[in-house]
Amino acid sequence: MTSITLLLLAIILSSRTSGATSRGGLFEASAVAEKHEQWMARFHRVYSDESEKTNRFEIFKKNLEFVERHNMNTNITYTLDVSQFSDLTDEEFRARYMGLVVPEDMLRISSSGSHKKVSFRHENVSDTGENMDWRQEGAVTSVKNQGHCGVCWAFSAVAAVEGITQIAKGELLSLSEQQLLDCSRDYNQGCAGGIMSKAFEYIIENQGITTEDNYPYQESQQTCSSTYSVAATISGYETVPSNDEQSLLKAVSKQPVSVAINGHEPAFKQYRSGIFDGDCGTQLTHAVTVVGYGMSEEGIKYWLLKNSWGRTWGENGYMRIKRDVDAPEGMCGLARLAFYPLA
Ligand SMILES: *[C@@H]1O[C@H](CO)[C@@H](O)[C@H](O)[C@H]1NC(C)=O
Numbered sequence: 001m002t003s004i005t006l007l008l009l010a011i012i013l014s015s016r017t018s019g020a021t022s023r024g025g026l027f028e029a030s031a032v033a034e035k036h037e038q039w040m041a042r043f044h045r046v047y048s049d050e051s052e053k054t055n056r057f058e059i060f061k062k063n064l065e066f067v068e069r070h071n072m073n074t075n076i077t078y079t080l081d082v083s084q085f086s087d088l089t090d091e092e093f094r095a096r097y098m099g100l101v102v103p104e105d106m107l108r109i110s111s112s113g114s115h116k117k118v119s120f121r122h123e124n125v126s127d128t129g130e131n132m133d134w135r136q137e138g139a140v141t142s143v144k145n146q147g148h149c150g151v152c153w154a155f156s157a158v159a160a161v162e163g164i165t166q167i168a169k170g171e172l173l174s175l176s177e178q179q180l181l182d183c184s185r186d187y188n189q190g191c192a193g194g195i196m197s198k199a200f201e202y203i204i205e206n207q208g209i210t211t212e213d214n215y216p217y218q219e220s221q222q223t224c225s226s227t228y229s230v231a232a233t234i235s236g237y238e239t240v241p242s243n244d245e246q247s248l249l250k251a252v253s254k255q256p257v258s259v260a261i262n263g264h265e266p267a268f269k270q271y272r273s274g275i276f277d278g279d280c281g282t283q284l285t286h287a288v289t290v291v292g293y294g295m296s297e298e299g300i301k302y303w304l305l306k307n308s309w310g311r312t313w314g315e316n317g318y319m320r321i322k323r324d325v326d327a328p329e330g331m332c333g334l335a336r337l338a339f340y341p342l343a
């Protein structure tokens with residue numbers, strides 16, 4: 001070979017190498033695009049046009065990067081995954097899905113225990129045991145999905161009523177969130193938000209609630225219907241003493257409990273598995289139901305939360321979240337405001 005041939009070969013080889021490198025970069029971008037397509041198919045997302053799709057792709061990409069950066073850490077106790085919310089900005093997610101609205105004076109009252117003594121019937125419970133899973137006791141219906149409606153407050157309340165009904169009567173019934181969405185209008189604002197205690201008050205005044213089958217979920221507020229038969233009743237409800245995970249433990253050892261939580265942070269909305277101890281504040285924006293507690297093989301204590309974002313989120317719709325943390329408010333504020341209905 002002449003030196004010119006060698007030189008040409010060298011040029012060809014080096015251009016191939018740099019070509020491969022730029023293809024590598026392109027490949028990465030197309031991999032994200034492919035993940036976006038797969039995600040769109042998985043969550044049945046359809047965009048109105050290409051510019052909408054481009055906008056959503058950019059947001060999806062940021063969320064995907066957030067998820068993958070977290071999962072690369074080696075010492076994490078929980079993993080993340082893209083969820084049905086991953087093409088929304090944090091602000092959009094919060095505005096569309098966070099449906100907990102706490103009356104202004106409620107946190108003041110429940111945290112100033114001395115001047116208003118709330119009755120807490122589980123205060124002397126001592127046999128809480130190491131773990132509890134109300135699913136195994138048959139007191140938890142399958143995970144539901146609130147869809148595009150900020151009505152977490154009704155799902156949280158219904159899950160607690162389903163729980164106490166099964167515990168008291170031995171029958172597990174799936175009850176109607178739509179009835180609360182349509183009819184519990186004292187303070188509560190339908191898809192724009194509400195609070196579980198007002199939902200319990202409605203059920204007490206209405207002398208019961210009907211089943212999911214009789215009054216199925218429709219994802220938006222409709223006219224309140226009264227053409228159903230009552231399936232479950234409650235006689236009252238109580239508030240768990242605030243900022244005390246020990247009191248919450250006593251209550252959850254006896255029944256599923258409705259809790260308010262900080263649920264709008266990027267890690268929470270894209271939680272996949274493990275024991276969550278991610279970034280979150282204590283401002284209460286979402287409502288879920290605590291249906292158990294336990295300790296992992298690694299010795300980390302957790303609460304078991306039932307959410308209403310379908311079965312694709314978290315551990316088949318559930319979250320394990322760190323229990324007995326340093327802050328009295330609990331992880332993500334979950335010990336600040338909790339209620340349970342009475343049989
Ligand atoms: C993981 O390691 C980082 C860096 O060493 C540390 O800051 C962080 O607190 C650790 N996280 C856990 C959950 O142990």
Ligand SMILES: *[C@@H]1O[C@H](CO)[C@@H](O)[C@H](O)[C@H]1NC(C)=O
Nearest residue numbers: 118119120121122123124125
């Ligand atoms: C708990 O025990 C204390 C002391 O015996 C008693 O005064 C209180 O009434 C008990 N509370 C309940 C809810 O039974």
